[in-house]
Amino acid sequence: MAHTPDDLVATDIEEYLRRHQHKSMLRFLTCGSVDDGKSTLIGRLLYDSKLVFSDHMAELERDSKTIGTQGGDLDFALLVDGLAAEREQGITIDVAYRFFSTERRKFIVADTPGHEQYTRNMVTGASTADLAVILIDARKGVLTQTLRHSYLVSLLGIPEVVVAVNKLDLVGYSQQRFDEIEAEYRAFADSVGLADVVCIPISALAGDNIVAPSPNTAWYTGPTLIGHLETVQVADRRARGAFRLPVQWVNRPNPDFRGFSGQIVGGTTHPGDRVRVLPSGRESTVARIVTADGDLDTAVADQSVTLVLADDIDVSRGDVITGADDAARLADQFEAQLVWMSDEPMLPGRAYLLKLATATAVAQVAQPKYAINVNSLEHRAARTLRLNEIGVVNLHLDRQIPFDPYTDNRDMGAFILIDRITQDTVAAGMLQFALRRADNIHWQSVEVGKASRALGKGQRPAVVWFTGLSGAGKSTIANAVEKRLHEQGFHTYLLDGDNVRHGLNADLGFTDADRVENIRRVVEVARLLADAGLIVLASFIAPFRAERQRARERIGSDEFFEVHVDAPLEVAEARDHKGLYAKARRGELANFTGIDSPYEAPVSPELHLNADGAHDPDRLADQVIACLQQAGRLSPDIER
Incomplete structure (x- = not known):
């Protein structure tokens, strides 16, 4: 290695390893517009650091002649662009992490993609970075993607920025x-609050101002890139902050040991320190700090440890152990900045999984307060967020979670949103603050509850959700079921898709976002009616599985009955007395389910009704009533 004195390696390898082990570490990322030379720069750093093995050099020389972009000369980008698609196109589409070191410091660098459609990958690479190297092609200047990445660097709280004006030789x-x-x-x-910016003129391909000052830029008197990376002081905010340990695992190797394992993401702790466990709020004292190398007297940020507490209190994965005097906050409603990372647009009102540290919760995202134009930094009105868009939203969680604002602790304030059906990560976000209304709104207890109301009616509450294509027969069957139940003395209410759009949902259209909001409101109404002890019959297309799953969770699996009224499209279209399919076919009715908007059929409904062309609504209604009887929903035997 270039930074290793040969005599030290030859005479005292242990001393060399000891020095190497105790070098400081700098994590940084490279970003910028496409083809600004990010991969070439990292390849040059690896090459100049003598971290390219001889077989890799031989492969580099061979590949540079066949698929390189430098006319047969060494193409350093090929050292980093590992994906076949990248090497063929000469671009980076994934985040590539590389390690290298100099005599003074160790580095982990993330090479992030430049194309706009891969901005989400840049967010991934920036999540742990202490410094950003933003490359600008000297021929092209500052581009839109340069501004977008710079804004994200500011948004993600990366404190140090190096602007490498590359290809200056050209x-x-x-x-x-x-x-x-x-x-x-x-x-x-x-304008975006990036204060610590250093600009360096370079040529990554030729090596100008990378390791040594270049005679070609005698007019430049600043540091070289490596010189700056070796000496820049990155404030360790995590070590100075309040103590935080998100619990990753409850460690029980035997009946006599119970510890709580995780990585410290802020502050320090010692045996004897008083700690508080969130969200329960219970307090204890640190008895031991256990690691694979033995017990510690002090544990600091970035260390992975197991804490043993003096008291036997309940702690689970997702909890956070904090200092007793500077504990994190608890909240279930937040304002957050969101970077949308999915090809499918955000649907306000849809429930997503939120992962913050080791905790997972169900979150609903409200319509954006505004989206941000990264070119002008103007706030613009937005009903949704699309791929790579950035906006400010309110989040509503199904439970309280421990958190710190992102500006105070990146690990305790950063989160991702996950689609509950596909399990794809759809967004990354930063919590700004808890909404004050969460502290002002409390659940009011009442003396008469659901059980008492149901007992007075001699029935068990239920929500029967009829879903299927328009024209499948949902409303006809639901009406027949209600008529039978009413004749038998049961208390019911029928919520019909068309009827609620005359009043409650008169302000909603038929876009995907409006469909989600339509069902969200109906679910809350159905839940209130069930709480009143009624048997609720809900007849809605409800085309998306995610919303029907959310309905099941809000109402409760024991009271929710999904009934798929299954009619083939051609059958539903043939019995369409409203003429809606004909209008959709002519292009007069947009976003019509089954024509130009999808219907996601239930996977495992409580009841599947075959509503083909020869179906008998009364016979199908009998099946619904039989299902309710079998589930005990029509039994008068109810405990108070």
Whole structure:
């Protein structure tokens, strides 16, 4: 290795390893617009650090001649662009992590993609970075993607920024061009709060100002790139912050040991320190700090440890152990900044899984307060967020979670949203603050509950959810079921899709977002009616599985009965007395389920009704009533 004195390696390898082990670590990422030279820069750093093995060098020389972009000369980008699609196209589409070191410091660098559609990958690479190297092609100057990445760097709280004005050799090492780019970038950086910016003129391919000052830029008197990376002081905010340990695992190797394992994401702790466990709020004292190498007297941020507490209190994965005097906050409603990372747009009102540290909760995202134009930084009105868009939203969780604002602790304030059906990560976000209304609104207890109301009616409450295509027969069957139950003395209420759009949901259209909100409101109404002890019959297309699953969770699996009224599209279309399918076929009715909007059929409904062309609504209604009887919903035997 270039940074290793040969005599030390030869005479005292243990001393060399000891020095290497105790070097400081800097995590940084490279970003910028496509083809600005990010992968070439990292390849050059690896090459100049003598971290390319001889067989890799031989492969690099061979590949540079066949698929390289430098006319047969060494193409350093090939050291990083590992995916076949990247090597064929000469672009980066994934986040590539590389390690290298110099005599003074160790580095982990994330090479992030430049294309706009891969901005989400850049967010992934930035999540743990202490410094960002933003490359700008000297020929192209500051581009939209440069501004987008710079805004994300600011948003994600990366404190140090290096602007590497690359390919300066292609503009004749012009100082005037460098000064123009630096002035334009600094003006934007000031507007987004990036204060610590260092601009360096480089050529990653030729090696100018990478390791040593270049004679080609005698007019530049600042540091080289490696010189700056080796000496920049990154404030360790996590070590100075309040103590935080999200519990990853409850460690029980035997009946005599019970510890709580995780990585410390803030502050320090010692045996004897008083701690509080959230969300329960119970307190105890640290008895031991256990690691694979033995017990510690002190544990600090970034260490993975197992804490043994003096008291036997209930602690689970997802809980957070904090200092007793500076505990994290608890809340279930937040304002957050959101970076949308999915090809499918955000649907306000849909329930997503939220993962923050080791905790998981169900979150509903409200319509954005605004989206942010990264070019002008203007706030614009938005009903949704699309791929790579950034906005400010309110989040409503199904339970309280421990958190810190992202600006105070990145690990305790950063989260991702996951689609509950596909399990895809759809967004990354930063919690700004808890909504004050969460502290002002409390559940009011009442003396008469659901059981008492149901007992007075001699029945058990239920929500029977009829779902299927328009024209499948949902409303006809639901009406027949209600008529039978009413004749038998049961107390019911029928919620019909068309009827609620005359009043409660008169303000909603038929976009995906409006369909989600339509069902969200209906679910809450159905839940209230069931709480009143009624048997609720809900007849709605409800095309998305995610919303029907959310309905099941809000109402309760024991009271929710999904009934799939299954009619083939051609049958439903043939019995369409409203003429809706015909309008949709003519293009006069947009977003019509089954034509230009999807229907996601239930996977395992409580009841599947075959509503083909020869169906008998009364016979199908009998099946629904039989299902309710079998489930004990029509029994008068109810305990108070």
